């Protein structure tokens with residue numbers, strides 16, 4: 001693979017954009033080398049500026065569940081753009097996508113749209129604090145809820161990739177209200193609640209973690225969080241920015257039949273345009289301005305273009321309900337193939353997979369939390385990443401990320417990927 005043009009473009013980008021990227025994880029810092037500049041994408045494939053075709057297992061970090069440049073989304077955006085791109089005034093479209101989302105997701109009566117997953121999670125925490133009149137929150141080491149100050153405490157994703165899980169700029173005053181717990185460890189959560197009686201507004205959790213690789217909840221973990229929250233007047237916030245409309249039509253609440261108090265969305269809900277959202281029962285959502293005292297706002301929130309893309313995406317997922325099973329089958333097929341070839345090549349690894357999320361960890365032990373995820377052999381991961389890239393397969397440029405399977409992937413693509421992994425892992 002030649003990356004001459006990407007290298008030239010990266011050198012230009014670095015002159016005017018910090019690190020040459022608008023989001024750190026794209027910079028390849030964890031794996032080394034030069035970020036790939038994309039020219040276009042269609043279905044399961046990326047086409048980079050050097051003319052290489054790459055099978056995409058990131059899909060813009062989740063949104064492209066139906067493949068890149070999905071026709072109904074593209075058509076909806078083009079049609080909407082001709083009628084004006086933003087008004088800062090209510091449109092019928094917002095009601096249509098809100099009503100559809102509410103019909104698809106359990107336990108929510110109302111939804112507020114914002115412009116990113118960060119905004120959704122940040123607003124959800126403010127709402128929980130306003131509703132409960134308490135200050136503290138519990139988050140889990142290795143979970144990532146965006147870059148709002150309260151969350152950059154032992155955060156996952158890019159924050160841990162860069163070894164800055166506690167970012168400078170986050171004040172001690174803010175950090176003191178964020179309590180850190182161990183993912184999949186209910187006892188640890190119960191101890192924190194005991195030590196901060198009646199002070200905790202919310203527990204925010206990735207109900208299936210995707211920012212330390214893919215880490216499903218162990219049996220009873222989510223149920224235990226629900227019980228602890230109910231018993232202590234704490235709101236349970238499911239950060240479903242990654243899992244929403246991906247792991248099931250109704251997300252993880254549907255998959256595991258667990259009721260969260262507030263649910264955050266991003267990625268898929270916007271169909272590739274900047275959309276986040278948070279939702280809850282009316283009793284909680286009515287606390288939001290202009291109805292209630294908790295302030296939250298946004299110039300481009302509910303933007304017609306973004307809403308058009310999101311509505312087309314949700315309509316497709318609502319209509320074709322077999323998609324979630326298809327995605328699960330394709331991901332399980334990929335996982336089985338990866339397991340077969342890595343075992344045959346005597347590689348030490350663990351695979352975590354649930355629905356259309358999967359990650360490969362180069363460590364023999366089960367990966368169930370941040371600590372165990374951090375034990376992965378990053379040197380092997382770097383060889384894995386660059387070896388696959390050279391074969392035309394693009395996975396996340398960090399071991400602390402999950403792969404996102406798209407329905408545009410064919411079984412030929414999956415077999416090609418498995419063969420590439422076989423070839424690359426022989427060089428480990």
Ligand code: KE4
Nearest residue numbers: 023061116117118144145146157241242266
């Ligand atoms: P955004 O603000 O990036 O739209 O969403 C933040 C967020 C919130 N919650 C979860 C569970 C998330 O995974 C994310 C963002 N995910 C990362 C990928 N691990 C975005 C990629 C990036 O930072 O460029």
